[in-house]
Amino acid sequence: MGTGIIWDAPAGGEARVALTGRWTISEVTDLADALAREAPRAPGLAIDLAGVEGLDTAGAWAINRAIQRWEQAGFGARLDGASPDIARLIAAVDGTPGAIKLRPDMGNPVVARVERIGKALVLQGRNITNFLGFLGHVLIVLGGTLIGRRRLRWHAVVHQAEAIGVNALGIIGLLLFLVGLVIAQQGAVQLRQFGAEVFTVNLIGRATTRELGILLTAIMVAGRSGSAFAAQIGSMKLNQEIDALRTIGLDPIEVLVIPRVIASSLMLLGLAFYGGLCALVAGGFYVWSELAMPPDSYITRLQEVILMSDFVIGMVKAPVFGFIIAIMGCFHGFQVTGNAESVGTRTTQAVVEAIFVVIVFDAFFAFFFSLLGYN
Amino acid sequence: MAIDVQPRAGTLPDDADVAVRVRGLVTGFGNQIVHNGLDLDVARGEVLGLVGGSGSGKSVLMRTxxxxxxxxxxxxEIFGHDALDPSPSAQRALRRQWGVLFQEGALFSGLTVAENIxxxxxxxxxxxxxxxAALAATRLRQVGLPADAGAKYPSELSGGMKKRAGLARALALDPALLFLDEPTAGLDPISAAAFDNLIRLLKxxxxxxxxxxxxxxxxxxxxCDRxxxxxxxxxxxxxxxxxVRQFDHPWVQEYFSGPRGRAAAHPATGKAA
Known part of the structure; x- marks a missing residue:
């Protein structure tokens, strides 16, 4: 027997509706519409289920809703020929609409908008105070570690150093090598116009050792490791691992943050040096092949061009950038709450803010060292 | 070498009306074998309870x-169709047939409970x-969640509520086959009994x-029927x-004849036994 629904509604008499076949969630819309065809009226409704072969919760819901509608209008509604199980199911699913809240309240859109702006401001303010608190905590623990009052976990430092530094050698080497080539090539094209191609070496030497080598390395590390810190610590927080550390009596800052901060600072120093070297090597290849300058004279020129102060300034900046990246990554990791989405948002924030703060500090360093007379 | 002439435990006759039929299943991770030639039938319309010690591969079997x-x-085989058929249309048809409740509910954390359903x-x-929306509300009531739970996010729910919400989602399409992974673990005894009643009613x-x-x-x-x-x-x-209680195997005996097993079998005399 196919699915069917037949109304028999004589004027003045009891309205009868007979259902046949299977009524499941796929047909629930048709069923609800068909049952709503007759408006509730005296004396009442009888639903004949003798021909029903199968009914699921959705079908039962539609029938229950029709019964509720008739009863609320003050008329009787009954089931005919329903097996005990079907009657039980229909009674069990309450079809009353609107009793349950399904979505969070949106409220007045204007108020909601204002509320969202206010919330964002308050959150941002709280973020800053939280960050200052976190930074202070880390500095205290770091100080304690440096004067030997707290344990430094060498094992974790070495492990992090491998992840941050050694594993990044390939990608950072390749990146800086390509950047070195591009600087050399673009520089040579421009300087050729003035017949000053030989000064390409100055450009490569000064640009990479003092600024670009460090900055690009820091951006790469922020993307590779800053994000990893935020995601690792964030997942640990969701998994209650941070709480577990605390209850065992371990300070999560000491166990998780300090090794990352130290490893990141040291490794950025090494990576920046290595990255600068890769860029210089690339520049050397370019001037050798395109400008026919042999490697030994390239090296001699570099020695004349690159000031020791440029190199030192670059190497001073690197650990600071490493510290910023690690602190940002760990801070946002600890700010994760609730759900997986929060891990994603915080990871993004960690990387974006780390790169932003690194560039701000780079600008600050540039002015600072210029004021000191190192041009 | 002993030859197994008995019909393998867990199988039903070939002509039985089965919902799930597993034959000669081998699974493992790396060098570790979890199931080695496992046979199991689940008859249509029955409640099959799977027990076993930790690490015996209960969850792996369900996941497989x-x-x-x-x-x-x-x-x-599930309802006569090859469940290992990787074609997208076969997989989609299969997924329409079943609902799954994971141990922790596995609700999507970015959606409200109602949206999950x-x-x-x-x-x-x-x-x-x-x-x-009305069907989602019906499901919520059916699993006994309070009226305001539909608008909440999973992170705002307790463990037991997450479980109920997970069940509501598993039931969303009125599946013919329901997989439940430890549905009452972590629930208080009253909620657990209510959960049992709910499952019985649905069945x-x-x-x-x-x-x-x-x-x-x-x-x-x-x-459980079996x-x-x-x-x-x-x-x-x-x-x-x-x-099963009569079965002569040390783990089975310890499981059913330990103090908890006896208490569950004879609720009135369990304490005295």
Missing amino acids: IIGLNPARAGHI EVPMREFLALPEDVM DTLGLTLFLITHDLDTLHAI VAVLGEGRVLACGTIDQ
């Missing part, structure tokens, strides 16, 4: 049947929003087939709880 874990060898409806059916009224992993002896007694004991990479024993 629902296609989350690859099988190394063997054959799995609506996900399968949106994926498989084209229902109007108001009908979908009686909808003709559901249930495959449930549980350690809750009360659940085994209250709702119990399968997993161990040594296969089904050690399978039958009604009283049949």
